[in-house]
Amino acid sequence: MIEAIEKNLQRGIKLLKSINDSQYSDTSIPPYYSSIGANMRHVLDVFACIFNGLDTRIVDFSDRERNRLAEEQTTAGIAYFDDVLIQLKALKSTDFDTLIAVTDDLGTGKVTANYTLGAALIQAHSHAIHHFASIGFIINQLGIELPDADFGYNPTTPKKLVID
Numbered sequence: 001m002i003e004a005i006e007k008n009l010q011r012g013i014k015l016l017k018s019i020n021d022s023q024y025s026d027t028s029i030p031p032y033y034s035s036i037g038a039n040m041r042h043v044l045d046v047f048a049c050i051f052n053g054l055d056t057r058i059v060d061f062s063d064r065e066r067n068r069l070a071e072e073q074t075t076a077g078i079a080y081f082d083d084v085l086i087q088l089k090a091l092k093s094t095d096f097d098t099l100i101a102v103t104d105d106l107g108t109g110k111v112t113a114n115y116t117l118g119a120a121l122i123q124a125h126s127h128a129i130h131h132f133a134s135i136g137f138i139i140n141q142l143g144i145e146l147p148d149a150d151f152g153y154n155p156t157t158p159k160k161l162v163i164d
Contacts, residue, residue: 001118002092005125006085011132012040013081014147015139016074025072029141032134037071039135043128044070044080050120051087053100059120061104096121129154 015036016024024037045064053059069076096118103112115123133152139145146152153159 001096001121001125002088005088005121005128008125008128008132009081009085009088011147011151012043012128013078015135015151016040016077016081018147019074019139019144021073023139023142023144024074024077026138026142029138034134034138035071036135036138037074037077039131039138040077041067041071041080043131044084046124046127047084047088050117050124051084054117057098057100059100059102059115060110061102062110091117091121126154 019036024040025035027033027035027038042064045066046061048065049061049063050059052063067076067080070080071077094117096116098117099114100117100120101112102115102120103110105111129152136146136152
């Protein structure tokens with residue numbers, strides 16, 4: 001599990017190393033006018049919520065850091081990725097069946113449910129892939145090349161065959 005998540009997060013770093021701060025923080029693309037950086041920061045905030053709640057086994061996905069520098073500067077974004085990856089790698093010997101209470105605001109107020117740590121990490125990973133797909137749309141509109149062919153693709157999604 002950790003290896004798959006790490007591989008996907010490395011795709012984010014690869015993208016950040018290939019763009020400048022202006023591209024990273026560009027909010028000109030409709031319909032949401034969200035930047036690559038805002039999406040990246042949001043993805044990493046979800047992982048940080050898990051790490052911040054490990055000691056107490058209480059994770060609140062609505063209590064995110066929202067570090068503005070991490071969404072405006074590629075160097076700060078890469079540093080945030082590096083921090084998340086360090087904490088992720090530290091979990092390799094952790095029991096992924098450990099129960100944690102996970103809270104989030106689903107739109108009508110906060111709700112709490114019991115997850116395993118593994119389930120929370122799987123959710124964060126799927127969430128990252130989803131946002132990478134949104135980022136893929138943004139970078140396409142900005143004329144930036146995808147960092148690799150799997151960026152933003154869920155491994156279970158069939159890929160369309162391109163026939164010349």
